Amino acid sequence: MVDKKRISQLANDIRKHLLNDIIPFWESRTKDNEYGGYFTCFDREGNITDTDKYIWFQGRQVWMFSALYNRVEKRSNWLELASHGRDFLVNKAYGGEGRWNYQLDRQGNVKQGKISIYTDFHVLEGICEFAVASRREDDLPLIKEAFDAMESNIYDLTFKDIYDVTWSPRYKRHGIRVTGLQSARIAEQVLGKEYTRPLIDYCLEQLLYVFAKDDLQLSPESVSPYGAFVNDGDGRVVNPGHILEGMWFCIHEGKKRDDRTIIERAIQIADWGYQRGYDTEYGGIFAYLDAYGAEPIQYAWYEEVDMSWDDKSWWVQAETLYALALIAIEKQSEEFLNRFTEHYEWCRQHFFDPEFGEWYTELYRDCTPKLRDKGTLWKAAYHLPRALMLTMLLFEKYVEDPSN
Numbered sequence: 332m333v334d335k336k337r338i339s340q341l342a343n344d345i346r347k348h349l350l351n352d353i354i355p356f357w358e359s360r361t362k363d364n365e366y367g368g369y370f371t372c373f374d375r376e377g378n379i380t381d382t383d384k385y386i387w388f389q390g391r392q393v394w395m396f397s398a399l400y401n402r403v404e405k406r407s408n409w410l411e412l413a414s415h416g417r418d419f420l421v422n423k424a425y426g427g428e429g430r431w432n433y434q435l436d437r438q439g440n441v442k443q444g445k446i447s448i449y450t451d452f453h454v455l456e457g458i459c460e461f462a463v464a465s466r467r468e469d470d471l472p473l474i475k476e477a478f479d480a481m482e483s484n485i486y487d488l489t490f491k492d493i494y495d496v497t498w499s500p501r502y503k504r505h506g507i508r509v510t511g512l513q514s515a516r517i518a519e520q521v522l523g524k525e526y527t528r529p530l531i532d533y534c535l536e537q538l539l540y541v542f543a544k545d546d547l548q549l550s551p552e553s554v555s556p557y558g559a560f561v562n563d564g565d566g567r568v569v570n571p572g573h574i575l576e577g578m579w580f581c582i583h584e585g586k587k588r589d590d591r592t593i594i595e596r597a598i599q600i601a602d603w604g605y606q607r608g609y610d611t612e613y614g615g616i617f618a619y620l621d622a623y624g625a626e627p628i629q630y631a632w633y634e635e636v637d638m639s640w641d642d643k644s645w646w647v648q649a650e651t652l653y654a655l656a657l658i659a660i661e662k663q664s665e666e667f668l669n670r671f672t673e674h675y676e677w678c679r680q681h682f683f684d685p686e687f688g689e690w691y692t693e694l695y696r697d698c699t700p701k702l703r704d705k706g707t708l709w710k711a712a713y714h715l716p717r718a719l720m721l722t723m724l725l726f727e728k729y730v731e732d733p734s735n
Contacts, residue, residue, distance in 0.1 A: 342726035368419035393457030429480025571608025572647030
């Protein structure tokens with residue numbers, strides 16, 4: 332058994348870090364009281380750098396504030412913040428036919444329309460988690476319409492609206508099945524198991540047995556439409572953060588079903604991601620890699636945000652934290668708990684900004700800050716507070732369980 336005292340100390344520290352250092356940064360400045368929705372782009376000190384509403388991240392923050400209310404404490408300000416974001420989404424961001432616009436200006440006018448299935452994923456997550464928090468049923472028809480569209484588009488390999496990835500007939504993409512799995516699992520709270528189970532089963536099969544390649548011990552970001560490894564630039568890109576994130580989604584589903592086959596397979600694949608991604612020289616997890624160890628190409632989104640393969644991105648580190656914590660408890664593994672503790676201390680040392688709160692967005696490989704902004708077009712209150720919240724709750728539950 333992993334040591335309960337050690338877990339208790341970690342849980343207490345993570346609770347303080349989440350509720351004192353991370354959430355207050357967003358609570359105090361994210362709400363747009365004039366036009367609705369959230370501001371999500373801030374510099375290091377918390378000054379607004381962009382007032383546009385990126386709907387992908389509006390949905391994520393509705394989920395985050397709703398989840399805090401549902402799982403941590405019934406704070407009225409968290410529910411009110413979630414309701415504020417939900418109202419903006421439903422009243423301003425809906426694009427029709429179960430789809431959501433990607434980018435609005437501050438006032439709610441459309442700047443970019445239905446270009447991304449990831450927007451559809453995260454809005455669905457947000458309005459479903461809010462429905463649980465508020466106990467309101469008025470969004471149920473919209474939730475069903477959004478889920479149906481999402482499910483159909485995940486199955487459709489010719490569906491092209493997959494920004495931030497470029498569609499190609501040569502590939503199907505790992506990230507769509509990763510996020511689709513979690514979106515369906517969150518929607519299950521509202522729509523029920525029978526409604527969501529087919530999509531969940533499909534995503535599990537894809538992640539555990541189609542994208543995961545035992546001969547290479549990795550899951551590439553892209554495979555052929557029929558699941559074969561593609562030996563070209565895109566086909567050889569590996570994202571350790573996506574692997575670790577996707578596998579903790581799978582472990583959650585395996586635990587819910589009490590299915591050890593799912594759990595053990597997901598742990599195996601997560602370990603591949605960690606072993607490939609861990610930087611033994613400077614610590615942390617690399618942004619992306621080449622399947623054969625060559626210099627990976629800087630394609631698509633990585634080029635857009637000027638991220639090199641050996642940079643350290645905040646979200647990759649956050650997803651690694653929770654994946655390691657979950658596996659440590661699930662396997663009762665001191666090895667994985669040591670990995671978690673080392674990584675958590677490394678993150679606190681290099682990503683956390685004790686002067687102004689929150690984490691930096693990106694580090695160079697040697698751990699010097701590359702992007703100090705706290706909110707960007709790609710960073711809002713989601714990956715980091717989600718990982719900290721889930722780890723805190725996992726550890727607290729373990730400590731409180733008398734059987735441990």
